[in-house]
Amino acid sequence: MxxxxxxxxxxxxxxxxxxxxxxxxxxxxxxxxxxxxxxxxxxxxxxxxxxxxxxxxxxxxxxxxxxxxxxxxxxxxxxxxMKLFMLGHRHPPVRRLVARALPLMDEFAREAMQSCHLVVPDRSASIVVAQATCPGNWEFGIRVGTPIDLFGTGSGRTLLAFRDPHPSGHAAIEWQSDAIRAKLSAIEDELDECRTLGYRIGASRQIRGVDDISVPILSESYAIAVLTCPYIQRIDGKEQPEATYVLALLKDIAGRLSLS
Missing domain, CATH: 1.10.10.10 (Winged helix-like DNA-binding domain superfamily/Winged helix DNA-binding domain)
Structure with missing residues (x-):
């Protein structure tokens, strides 16, 4: 989470x-x-x-x-x-991405029996723009519109691993700050591994017992968004897909949404 x-x-x-x-x-x-x-x-x-x-x-x-x-x-x-929220969701690229992603995310939630959410970068942070919940009588997810930290979340670190190294405009000023450079340096090994694997799996940095499975949606080699499943392991004996299968489902969706 x-x-x-x-x-x-x-x-x-x-x-x-x-x-x-x-x-x-x-x-x-x-x-x-x-x-x-x-x-x-x-x-x-x-x-x-x-x-x-x-x-x-x-x-x-x-x-x-x-x-x-x-x-x-x-x-x-x-x-x-809610006007600012609605204006933000009228942004054509985000709206088109969400329109394409939501049916696939709903299908994922049914098959994986897990929730998932879609995150897009927003300068030196990111924001949740879509969310799908699993069927049944329990769910675990994150609200649409929630801003999330790049450095302290699985989605954020995946965005960092596949970020454009040559930002423009105001973003270029932010990414040159000493504070951000120091934070990037501290996690560079993890970001390298994420780039090599093409995904990230790791324990949530906020909620115990949750593993964030994150896969980038790419334009060329840079992330325009990230799909994340906050994977929860059931302990009541009921069957559920394994994390490896859930990862495969996310990778398939990300591949279908990525731009060549």
């Missing part, structure tokens, strides 16, 4: 070059509310941002009017709507 990732940091050079205070203010509010599942009052938002009440009020009203933020019935608490 894979836990939430820390929010990617913006590069200081990008922040300082072209400033748009009103836009920054709105984005700051959205990022603040994204970390608050129960929302915040206007006073709490003002305090957290260190800005004047009137400017925060005007920005909140615009975000409410555009349906990025909702106001509670009592009118004193603000929370994110």
């Amino acid at each position: 894979e836990a939430s990732a820390a929010k990617p940091k913006r590069g200081p050079e990008t922040e300082d070059r072209y400033r748009a205070p009103a836009l920054d203010k709105g984005l700051d509010i959205l990022e603040l509310l994204s970390e608050q599942p129960r929302g915040l009052t206007r006073g709490e938002i003002v305090k957290a941002m260190g800005r004047g009440p009137s400017e925060i009020y005007r920005m909140l009203e615009r975000l409410v009017a555009r349906d990025y933020v909702s106001r509670s019935a009592e009118g004193d608490r603000y929370a994110l709507t």
